[in-house]
Amino acid sequence: MHPYVHDPDHIKGVRTVATVEFIKGVVVVLAGLGLFSMRNRDIWGIAESFLEFFHVNPYHHYVGVFIDLVYRISDVRLWKIATVAGVYTTLRFVEAYGLWYALPWAEWLAFASGTIYIPFEAADLIHRPTWFRLLVLVVNLVIVLYMLYLRLNALEKRRAAARARQSAETG
Numbered sequence: 001m002h003p004y005v006h007d008p009d010h011i012k013g014v015r016t017v018a019t020v021e022f023i024k025g026v027v028v029v030l031a032g033l034g035l036f037s038m039r040n041r042d043i044w045g046i047a048e049s050f051l052e053f054f055h056v057n058p059y060h061h062y063v064g065v066f067i068d069l070v071y072r073i074s075d076v077r078l079w080k081i082a083t084v085a086g087v088y089t090t091l092r093f094v095e096a097y098g099l100w101y102a103l104p105w106a107e108w109l110a111f112a113s114g115t116i117y118i119p120f121e122a123a124d125l126i127h128r129p130t131w132f133r134l135l136v137l138v139v140n141l142v143i144v145l146y147m148l149y150l151r152l153n154a155l156e157k158r159r160a161a162a163r164a165r166q167s168a169e170t171g
Helices: 008-037 043-053 061-072 075-100 104-127 131-170
Strands: none
Touching: 008 075, 008 104, 008 131, 075 104, 104 131
């Protein structure tokens, strides 16, 4: 049990969110390493081998978008992407660490960072609705609302403890 939090449900909830944040960081690291490994290579040859290995239709829209994206990446753009991915994963891993130990700053960080994405996810869902985009938005909303609930609940508990201390001192 965490030394500052004595509620097993709280620990279970924030550790679940910590796991989600950690997985998001790992996915970005793996995607970044995969993208970085493709620089200075024959992109078309790699893409062709990849598509053949997984028996993917090369005429599928998303496959074409992926190939076009990889083809247009220059070394400068690749470094910019790597920098953004590095900052993102650092944030995810720091957040996951703090949440795993139920630290209040991590709960605020999870609330703030999750809130930033909601308008973008909602706009993306409106423009290109899919079940996956809906799931991403719903999961993010649940996490944001849960973190807000935890922080407001902790604030109320502190206020109640202060009132109890004050009444004990005067009473």
